[in-house]
Amino acid sequence: xxxxxxxxxxxxxxxxxxxxxxxxxxxxxxxxxxxxxxxxxxxxxxxxxxxxxxxxxxxxxxxxxxxxxxxxxxxxxxxxxxxxxxxxxxxxxxxxxxxxxxxxxxxxxxxxxxxxxxxxxxxxxxxxxxxxxxxxxxxxxxxxxx
Numbered sequence: 740x741x742x743x744x745x746x747x748x749x750x751x752x753x754x755x756x757x758x759x760x761x762x763x764x765x766x767x768x769x770x771x772x773x774x775x776x777x778x779x780x781x782x783x784x785x786x787x788x789x790x791x792x793x794x795x796x797x798x799x800x801x802x803x804x805x806x807x808x809x810x811x812x813x814x815x816x817x818x819x820x821x822x823x824x825x826x827x828x829x830x831x832x833x834x835x836x837x838x839x840x841x842x843x844x845x846x847x848x849x850x851x852x853x854x855x856x857x858x859x860x861x862x863x864x865x866x867x868x869x870x871x872x873x874x875x876x877x878x879x880x881x882x883x884x885x
Contacts, residue, residue: 747859748792751821751828762822763833771823771837772850783849786838788827788856789820795859796884806855820855831866842874852881 754762772784779785790806791797797804810817827834841847858864858881871879 747828751792751824754825754829759826759830759833762826763830763837765822766826766837767840770841770845771826771834772841772845772847773819779851779854783851784845784847785851785854786823787816787820787854788824788859789817790855793824793856793859794884795857800884809855824856827863827866831862835866835870838870839873842870842877847877849878850880852879853883857883 772786774781774784787806789810790804794800810820826837842850852867858867867879867881871877
């Protein structure tokens, strides 16, 4: 698998412990996985990152990327996806715990990884593989250009 060496923008790195804890508290309350994508349907939950910033090979598709338009139109989606990225860049352990907890609590059967965003590095991909291995009754799928 090829990962471009794209640098993660500074606004997602070195987030204070207080701000990370605020994101964790918010995601614990509201859920880190969402099922409000009308195209996917209610049984399918998804997890998203901001387009371009998290996409190693963004130059291939950014002109036609629907997710770029989504973050321009929907402030709540942009904030949620940016907070997801801040969390995974700064605290993969808490990210995995949040996803595992929600899957078990809500008995989630299907998860689409990235309607927006992509696997930006190997550690992040391995975090998802850990989540998949811990939830063998859940179907996970992802499309990637990485």
